[in-house]
Amino acid sequence: MTALRFIPIQLTFCLALGICLARHLELDAFTCLFLLLCSFSWLAIRFHKRDRRWYSYELMVGLTVVLLGIFSTELTREKTAVLPGGYQQWHLRITKVMKSRSYADQYQAEILHMNTHRSRGKLLLNLPPAPPGKSLKIDQEILAMGRIQPIAPPLNPHQFNYQKYMQGLGISYSLRPGRESFKLLPGSGTSLAGVAAQFRNTLIDSLRASGIKGQELAIIQALLLGDRNAIDEDVYEAYKDAGAIHILAVSGLHIGIILWIFNYLLGFLDRSSGGATLKLVLLVFILWSYAIIAGLSPSVTRAVSMFSFVAYALYLNRPSNSFNIMALSMFFILLLFDPNLLFQVGFQLSYAAVLAILWGYPKIARIWQPKNLFLRRAWQLTVVSFTAQLGVFPLSLYYFHQFPGLFFLSNLVIIPFLGIILGSGLVITGWAAAGELPQFLSEFYELMIRTQNQVVQWISSREQFVFREISFDLPMLLFSAVLVILLFSYLERPALKKAVVFCTVFLFLQAYTAVDVYRTRKSEALWVMHRPGQTQVLHRVGQQLTSYSSGNIKVRTTEAFRTGEKIRQWRNDSLGNFYRYGDADLVILEQNSPVYDLPVFPKWVLLTNSPGFHMDRWLEQICPQQVIADGSNYYSSVERWRISCMQRGIPFHYTGKDGAFLLEPEP
Known part of the structure; x- marks a missing residue:
């Protein structure tokens, strides 16, 4: 595999391994520093003696970088103090x-x-x-x-x-x-972030004063300034369902377009003595100035770091060494900024997409090379979108449990015009901040953004192409990631052995999925959920779910539960007062329930809607084995019930504090 042969990628892998190990090791920063200095000293001595045999020297280099990852993580961890209560x-x-x-x-x-x-x-x-x-x-x-x-x-x-x-x-x-x-x-x-925020707010006020408003202004804030706070939830969901959510985060796509624009505009400097160096300095300055204005979020920081290395590669006239650029940017971001970025979803998705494009695009694009310019550009955009989605496919299913089937259409329609939107947006924003923006320009740019929103909403409205509630756990993520790597390796250099390994891993994934489905179908569970102001009991039998509720509970409130429990069929039913689960009884009491007519010694009693009765006398008479209070009760009543149960040694569970309650029948 070509990508893994690059030394920066190997070192970055070792650094990431050290950061992961730091989460499971209990080492203080002083111990890490001591081990790190010892390893550096050993390397220095071996280097001086010219004893650099791979089985000792290279392994020690890898171990040193692992220790460096552990040390950087420990330093970051110690920055957060344990705060007192009171x-x-x-x-x-x-x-x-x-x-x-x-x-x-x-x-x-x-x-x-x-x-x-x-x-x-x-x-x-x-x-x-x-x-x-x-x-x-x-x-x-x-x-x-x-x-x-x-x-x-x-x-x-x-x-x-x-x-x-x-x-x-x-x-x-x-x-x-x-x-x-x-x-x-x-x-x-006053800090750098504060000055940048003030400048960003000034730009937003200037755009608002020019007549741009509503969700068009919110999208412009996200596209140009990295501020997504003003975007409505339904607009955000539309971009997510259309597979275009990456457009709303200032990331590698945006920074790459900005670098391309300014690299073209400053191209005249290459013709003068020392102009190439000046151009490099200006490009890096422009990129980091833009990063500061956009708030120095993790996505902006990693994108600007990566494309700063790209700018340097352009300066050296070696832009093709993309794997080294990617690895070095990742290495220095994790080491200098925050090693915990490794565990952030955006960081993982960003680098997975970039690696997939760098690795898979050249192999897939050469399958078809049309002579027509329009077809060639459309094919290239489709391949870029496909390889990026293939790279993030396992992570997307693991974190979001959905997949936009029309991602290639949204990217094919929007990406070609994104450069125009970003370039003209920079001009219009600067013009609005410097002076009065002509009304026809603000109206034209607002129309561009509105059209983009309408296209995205039309694509996202094709519900049959948005696959939701896909159950995908950690083993499936690992199997799928290995399959994607093996696929790219096969495309790079086809071989029968690689195809056999790919098929073997795929069979393991299928076997794991089959065993998991069999285990799910044989299991049963009953949950009392926490819903503020409402009561909900979920009964799962295999891959079927019944929701018993006291009122209208939105379908989306149980979406995460259905996905996690691998539910295929579900239905809603009204809430009763008595359920038999295994060999035990669940009794549900509300305001008008006959609380003193219950069978003695019920296993579970669920209190809902703050029933008014004398708790101490009721406990003496009924003697339940477990009392549960859900989110439909007043908190003051819950605390009184808790004290009464504690005085009699009866377990008490409040879903608003202790979480949902899993009922477990007698074996």
Whole structure:
């Protein structure tokens, strides 16, 4: 495999291995540094003695890079301090403005002081919703009173794990002060990110003043400035279903187009002495200036890092060494910025797509080489889109459990015009910021974006081509990734042995899938889910699911559960008061239930809608083995019930705190 023979790729693989090992090893930074210095010393001695036999020297180089990955991860881990609980006064600085929710404005904040003592760490700050245009800005400082809470794990099985996602960003705690419990501080400091955010807001205000508004403005913010906070949920879902979601994130595609535009515009410098060096400096400066304006998000940072190496390769007149460029950019991003980026979905998808294009595109594109220019360009775009989707296919199924069948159509229609949209967008944005933008230009550009949105919405409306709820677990991900690698290896140099290995791995994947389906069909489970203000009980028998609920529960609320449990058929039914599960009873009590007419010693009792009865007397009479309270109850009632159950040694489970409850019958 050609890609794996490049030394930078081998070193990057070792670095990634070290970062992964650091998650499972308990080594402090000092121990890692000591081991790293020992390995560097050994390499230096061997290099001086010219003893560089592969079985010792190259293996030690790999081990040294593994240790370097562990060390960089440990340094990053130590930056996040363990914060104390209790009611404290917090001095915070806003570092990132997140998308607002209906119930709160969300920010990432850096801790400056706790009470009167200097402190450090990061928090997720939730503030009461502010009026439009009055939300906090990056670098603003506030003083807040409150008690920090660990970010809660998901309450229902297979639900998105927001706690794990925030921990990947180095944030484990949240703070939610009341409306009167915080105040803005004057004289906030100024950082590079804050200056870039102010400039970005100025550009957005200039575009708004020129007459561009609504979702067209939101898409422009995402395309040019990397700000997706203003995009409506239905528009975002349309781009995702059409397979064009990557357009809304400033990433390698956008940075590559910008590099191509400015490389062409600055081409005249190549004709002068020293002009090529000046052009390189200007290109790198333009790319990183754009990255700062776009907020230095992880996707922007990795894309600009990669294309900075591409610009250097163009300067050396060696643009074909793409694997080294990709590996070096990945190596330095993980080492210098944040090794935890390796575990972020966007990082994995980005590099998987780039590697697939670099590896698979030349082999597939040469299958057909039409002479017609239009057909040739259409074929090339289709192959690029196909290879990129093939590279991210296993990851997309694993993380998102859906696949847009018309991805090639959306990319074939949109990508050819994306360069025009980006190029004209840069001109229009700069013009609007510098002075008054002519109305016909703003209307024309708004029409371009509106047309793009309409095309995407039309493609996404073909529901029969959007494959959803695809069950795909970790072993399937690994098998599929190996199959994609083997396929590219076979296309690179066809051989019978490679075809046999590919078929063998494919048979293993089929065998695992068959065993998994058989195991699922033989199993049964009963869950009490957490739904705020509602009651829902899910009964799964094999690949069939019945949802018993107290009201209208949206189908999408159980989508993650159905996907994770490999459900093929489901139905809704009204909620009753008594169920027989195995050899045990589930009794459901609500406000008007005859609470004192129950059979004695039921195994489970589910309390819903805050039934009004004397809990202590009822427990003495009925003696249930397990009491469950779901999200339809008042919290004050739940706490009283919990105390009563604890006094009598009866297990009590509240879904709003303890998560969904799995009922397990007697064996």
